[in-house]
Amino acid sequence: MTPAASPLPVPAHIAIIMDGNGRWAKQRGLPRLEGHRRGVEAVRTVVDAAREIGVRCLTLYAFSVENWRRPGDEVGGLMGLLETFLTRETPKMVRDKVRLRTIGRTDELPCGARAALAAAMAATARFTDYTLVLALNYGARTEAIDAARSFAAAVVAGKASLDDAASWAGFSRHLYTHDLPDPDLVIRTSGEKRISNFLLLQAAYAEFVFTPVLWPDFGKTELIAAVTEFRGRERRFGQITEQLGAAGAEAEAKRPGDVIV
Ligand code: IPE
Numbered sequence: 001m002t003p004a005a006s007p008l009p010v011p012a013h014i015a016i017i018m019d020g021n022g023r024w025a026k027q028r029g030l031p032r033l034e035g036h037r038r039g040v041e042a043v044r045t046v047v048d049a050a051r052e053i054g055v056r057c058l059t060l061y062a063f064s065v066e067n068w069r070r071p072g073d074e075v076g077g078l079m080g081l082l083e084t085f086l087t088r089e090t091p092k093m094v095r096d097k098v099r100l101r102t103i104g105r106t107d108e109l110p111c112g113a114r115a116a117l118a119a120a121m122a123a124t125a126r127f128t129d130y131t132l133v134l135a136l137n138y139g140a141r142t143e144a145i146d147a148a149r150s151f152a153a154a155v156v157a158g159k160a161s162l163d164d165a166a167s168w169a170g171f172s173r174h175l176y177t178h179d180l181p182d183p184d185l186v187i188r189t190s191g192e193k194r195i196s197n198f199l200l201l202q203a204a205y206a207e208f209v210f211t212p213v214l215w216p217d218f219g220k221t222e223l224i225a226a227v228t229e230f231r232g233r234e235r236r237f238g239q240i241t242e243q244l245g246a247a248g249a250e251a252e253a254k255r256p257g258d259v260i261v
């Protein structure tokens, strides 16, 4: 039974650290870029699978602020793949009614990628049921800095008061993710067990699933396995088991961000 067909909830927001493209290629004696090409195919599969099982928001970590430190030809290849992916996938996203969003300093991406992003986002802006978020030139620490700057600018402009920063609800309005729910489930492929500067604040109460599968080999079966593992977890949000019961749904709805100042 797929998660959508079962009475148990599917995570509203899944965020994935797509890792292992390079090792996938190396194992086959192929250039790293071939691993990234196969990684893009996995993106297509997983975007479809997530929508099919009823996940409303999917965030994919595609390029970190630290990834600029890779060899120039790999960075260039990744940017080219991004552009091709967007151009090729936009008509499908429109057909499937998937809204594309980004998080990260996208203004620092090459102009071809920026133009493809702008076109894809404009074409899908009206959709509300499913959101695909690409984390591009993203880092949680740069996000924190950008949020602090945005908040300070709002205070200077008289649009926010210093008291707003004393509540998570007030401050989180300045994060890239201000209009997105926090991730319920964060998946990392390739066997690494670290967060690599991804959604540090938003994942405060996310469940983590680490799988040894390399990203190009990750598909619907692996996604469902991760969701099944997620369902087996008890999310307590600081409370104790006995408090959950009938009030569990209420506790889930009241995320820590809403109750902790
Ligand atoms: C993930 O695969 C893709 C990006 C970070 C852009 P990697 O390229 O990091 O693959 P490994 O970790 O070297 O195997």
Ligand code: IPE
Pocket: 017, 018, 019, 020, 061, 062, 063, 064, 067, 192, 194, 196
């Ligand atoms: C994390 O993967 C970034 C993305 C998946 C885009 P990395 O491969 O860059 O992470 P580290 O360097 O191994 O931590």
Ligand code: MG
Pocket: 019, 020, 021
């Ligand atoms: Mg890696």
